[in-house]
Amino acid sequence: MEIKVVQDAKSIESDILVVNKFEGENTTNELANKYAVEQDNFKGKFGETYLLPTYGKEVYKKVLVLGLGKKEEFNPNKMREAVAKAVKKCMQMEAKKVSFSLDGIEFDYSEQFTMGAFIADYAFDKYKSEKKDNKVQEVYVQANADIVSKAEKIAAAMTFARNLANEPAQFATPTELANIACDFGLDTKIYNKDECEKMGMGAFLAVSRGSVQEPKFIHMKYQVDNPKKKIAIIGKGITFDSGGLDIKPPSSMLTMKDDMSAAACILGVMSIIREFHPQVEVHGIIAACENMPGCSAYKPGDILTAMNGKTIEVDNTDAEGRLTLADALCYACELGVDEVIDLATLTGACMVALGTNAAGIMGNDEDLVKRLIDTADRNGEKYWELPLWEEYFDSLKSDIADMKNTGARWGGASIAGVFLQKFVKDVKWAHIDIAGTAYLEKPQKEFIKGATGAGVRTLLNYILEQ
Ligand code: BES
Ligand code: MN
Ligand code: ZN
Numbered sequence: 143m144e145i146k147v148v149q150d151a152k153s154i155e156s157d158i159l160v161v162n163k164f165e166g167e168n169t170t171n172e173l174a175n176k177y178a179v180e181q182d183n184f185k186g187k188f189g190e191t192y193l194l195p196t197y198g199k200e201v202y203k204k205v206l207v208l209g210l211g212k213k214e215e216f217n218p219n220k221m222r223e224a225v226a227k228a229v230k231k232c233m234q235m236e237a238k239k240v241s242f243s244l245d246g247i248e249f250d251y252s253e254q255f256t257m258g259a260f261i262a263d264y265a266f267d268k269y270k271s272e273k274k275d276n277k278v279q280e281v282y283v284q285a286n287a288d289i290v291s292k293a294e295k296i297a298a299a300m301t302f303a304r305n306l307a308n309e310p311a312q313f314a315t316p317t318e319l320a321n322i323a324c325d326f327g328l329d330t331k332i333y334n335k336d337e338c339e340k341m342g343m344g345a346f347l348a349v350s351r352g353s354v355q356e357p358k359f360i361h362m363k364y365q366v367d368n369p370k371k372k373i374a375i376i377g378k379g380i381t382f383d384s385g386g387l388d389i390k391p392p393s394s395m396l397t398m399k400d401d402m403s404a405a406a407c408i409l410g411v412m413s414i415i416r417e418f419h420p421q422v423e424v425h426g427i428i429a430a431c432e433n434m435p436g437c438s439a440y441k442p443g444d445i446l447t448a449m450n451g452k453t454i455e456v457d458n459t460d461a462e463g464r465l466t467l468a469d470a471l472c473y474a475c476e477l478g479v480d481e482v483i484d485l486a487t488l489t490g491a492c493m494v495a496l497g498t499n500a501a502g503i504m505g506n507d508e509d510l511v512k513r514l515i516d517t518a519d520r521n522g523e524k525y526w527e528l529p530l531w532e533e534y535f536d537s538l539k540s541d542i543a544d545m546k547n548t549g550a551r552w553g554g555a556s557i558a559g560v561f562l563q564k565f566v567k568d569v570k571w572a573h574i575d576i577a578g579t580a581y582l583e584k585p586q587k588e589f590i591k592g593a594t595g596a597g598v599r600t601l602l603n604y605i606l607e608q
Contacts, residue, residue: 163184174205208228223588233277242281252293256290265277299602314381343472351439365423372481373422378429386435427474449469457549467488480570482569490577501576515527576597
C-alpha cells in the first residue's frame with residue numbers, strides 16, 4: 143500500500159471515496175447526506191459504516207461513510223481505529239484505490255491515519271497457495287506529507303515484526319534471527335555458544351541445551367557522534383517455548399512460536415532506525431534460543447550461574463525467558479548505557495492480570511516508566527505499571543542458591559520482574575511484559591489474529607523523542 147498526499151481527495155478517480163461523519167453532523171458529501179443521513183437515518187456512531195453507489199456519476203465508484211462518533215470524544219487513537227475499519231471494508235470489497243476526504247477533525251491526524259491504514263492492510267499469506275488479492279494499493283488523503291512518511295516507516299517496522307513473529311518456529315530459528323540482524327547495515331556482533339560460555343552466560347545457555355538449534359546472542363549497535371543518550375533495548379528471543387522438561391500442555395504450547403515476538407520487535411526497530419538518524423546510541427540485544435526437552439535439556443533442580451555470578455536454582459524449566467533475559471541484562475549493563483528497556487512475552491500471569499489490550503510495565507526509575515507509558519498511550523499501545531515490591535522476592539528464595547527462577551503462582555508478573563531486577567546494575571531500567579499483547583488468538587481492534595508487532599511503535603517513538 144502506498145499513501146499519497148493530495149490537496150483534494152474528492153477529485154481523485156478511485157474505487158471508493160471515504161467521507162467521515164460525526165454524530166449529529168452532516169458529511170461533506172451530498173449523496174451521503176441525502177441517502178445515508180436523511181433517508182436511512184445513519185447516525186455515524188463510532189466505527190459504523192455505510193456504503194453508497196454512485197452509478198458512474200462521480201469520479202469515485204462508491205462512497206463509504208465512516209462514523210466517527212461524538213466529535214468531543216474523538217481523538218488520535220480513535221482516528222487510527224476508524225481508518226483501520228474503513229480499510230478493512232475496502233479490502234472486503236477488493237477496492238484497490240481509495241480516497242479519504244476527511245473534514246472537521248480538530249487535530250493533525252496524519253500519523254494515526256497512516257498507522258491505522260497500514261495495520262489494517264495486513265495479511266500473513268506467504269504459505270497459502272491461493273492468496274487473496276484484497277490489499278488496498280493506493281490511498282489518497284489530505285495530510286502532512288512529512289508525518290505520513292515518518293509513520294510509514296514505523297508501520298513498515300511493525301509489519302516486519304509481525305511477519306517475523308508469525309513465522310513458524312521451524313523457520314524463525316535462532317540462527318535465522320541472527321542472520322536477519324546482520325542485514326541492517328549496523329555494527330552487529332553474533333556470539334555463538336562457545337563465546338557465550340566464555341562470557342559466563344550460564345543461565346541463557348542452560349535454556350538452550352535441550353534443543354538441536356544452536357543458541358545465538360545478538361548485539362546490534364546504532365551509533366552516532368556525541369549521542370544525547372545511550373539506550374539498550376532487549377527482546378526475549380525464545381523461538382519456540384515447549385516448556386522444556388516441565389512441558390506445556392498442548393493448548394498452551396500451540397502459540398509458542400510467538401515467544402520471540404519481543405525479539406521480532408527489536409529487529410523491527412533496528413531494521414529502520416538508520417532511516418531516522420536519531421541522535422541517540424541504540425543497542426539492540428537478543429539472547430535467542432529454543433526451550434526444548436531434548437536429552438541434554440536443563441532440569442528442575444539444576445543450579446545455574448548467570449553472567450554476574452549469581453546462582454539460580456531451577457524450579458521450573460518453563461520459566462525460561464527470565465533466565466535468558468538475566469544474562470542479556472548483565473551484558474547490557476556492561477555497555478555503559480543510560481537506560482535499559484527489556485520486552486518479553488514473559489508471563490501468563492501478566493496476561494491474566496491485564497488481558498490482551500495492555501502490557502505490564504515495571505522498572506527501577508519512575509520517570510523512565512512514566513515516559514514509556516505516556517509514549518505508548520499516544521501511539522496506540524497501553525502499558526500499565528505493576529509493582530516491584532520486595533515481598534515478591536519471598537517465594538524466589540532458595541535454600542541452596544541465590545534464588546529460584548519461578549517462585550509462587552500469584553503475582554507471577556511482578557515475581558518475574560523482581561527476578562530480572564537482580565541482574566540490573568547501576569542503570570535506569572524498565573521491563574515490559576507483552577505476553578498478552580504480542581499475539582492475538584482472535585481479531586482485536588485494528589488487528590487480525592496473530593502477531594501485532596507489540597512494542598515497535600512505542601520504542602521507535604520513544605527513541606525519536608529523546
Ligand atoms: N512464554 C511463556 C509466557 C507466555 C504465556 C507468553 C502465554 C504468552 C502467552 C513463559 O515462558 C512461560 O512459560 N511462563 C510461565 C511461567 C511459570 C512457569 C512461572 C507461565 O506464565 O505459565
Ligand atoms: Mn516458558
Ligand atoms: Zn517463554
